Amino acid sequence: MALCLGQVFSKDKTFRPRKRFEPGTQRFELYKRAQASLKSGLDLRKVVQLPEGxxxxxxxxxxxxxxxxxINLIYGTVSEFCTERTCPVMSGGPRYEYRWQDGDHYKKPTKLPALQYMNLLMDWIESLINNENIFPTRIGVPFPKNFQQVCKKILSRLFRVFVHVYIHHFDSICNMGAEAHVNxxxxxxYYFISEFSLIEHSELEPLRAMTERICN
Structure with missing residues (x-):
């Protein structure tokens, strides 16, 4: 029997502290609306559509x-199985390997163990979403012109987490009874990035067969 979400994804397995929206802000209200739609059992294709206005x-x-x-929470549940011994390279099977480059400490694409890659990835995303110049939280402060480009890059790299988890750690997910929640x-x-064309289709190739099976 599948466990409930709270049992499977416990707080002590969170890979990073959760980023929260400030109550009373427009974004908090949007977040509540999105969560309510998710829990209502509506078609996920409709849930991701931009609300009118x-x-x-x-x-x-x-x-x-x-x-x-x-996704941070999902990876947290399998991180104990994702070691330098089990996953010496950040990959999605033998055909796909992901190297880390951030233009700062890693100026060239660098091969890393999956766990180290994930740590760097989550640090990098966290620094962006906490940056007021990129994700402004104050009323009246506009988004930067390159905001959607930054989000595309974030979402593209988060997809790599799905690739690694599905291909290398899905047995662990199934053993926890969490398959339905991850799917x-x-x-x-997938429906969200497709709705707003946020990732090139070629980047989704590693999970193409699975995506066709569960998303179409």
Whole structure:
């Protein structure tokens, strides 16, 4: 029998502290609306559509932060199985390898163990979503012109977490009874990026067969 979400994704397994929206802000209200739609059992394809009259950048910001929180939680549940011995390279099977580059400490694409890659990835995303110049939280402060480009890069790298988890750690997910929850999170993510064309289709190739099976 599958466990409930709270039992499977416990707080002590969170890979990073959760980013929260400030109550009373427009983004908090959008977040509550999005969560309510998710829990209502509506078609996920409709859940991701931009609500009438809302700003698209606010909608994208809410979802990027929410996906960061949830994917972080999913990886946290399998991180104990993702070691330098089991996963010496950040990959998605033998055909796909992901190297880390941030233009700062890693100026060239660098091969790293998956756990180290994940640590750097989550640090990098966290620094972006906490940066007021990129994800402004104050009323009246506009988003930067490159906001959607930044979000595309974040979402593209979060997809790599799904790739690694599905290909290398899905047995552990199934053993925890969390398969349905991970699949729902992935479907929500996939419908969202598809709705707003946020990732090139070529980047989704590692999970193409699975995506066709569970998302179409």
């Amino acid at each position: 809302e700003n698209i950048n606010d909608w994208i910001a809410v979802h990027v932060v929410d996906f960061f929180n949830r 729902t999170c992935y479907k929500h993510y």
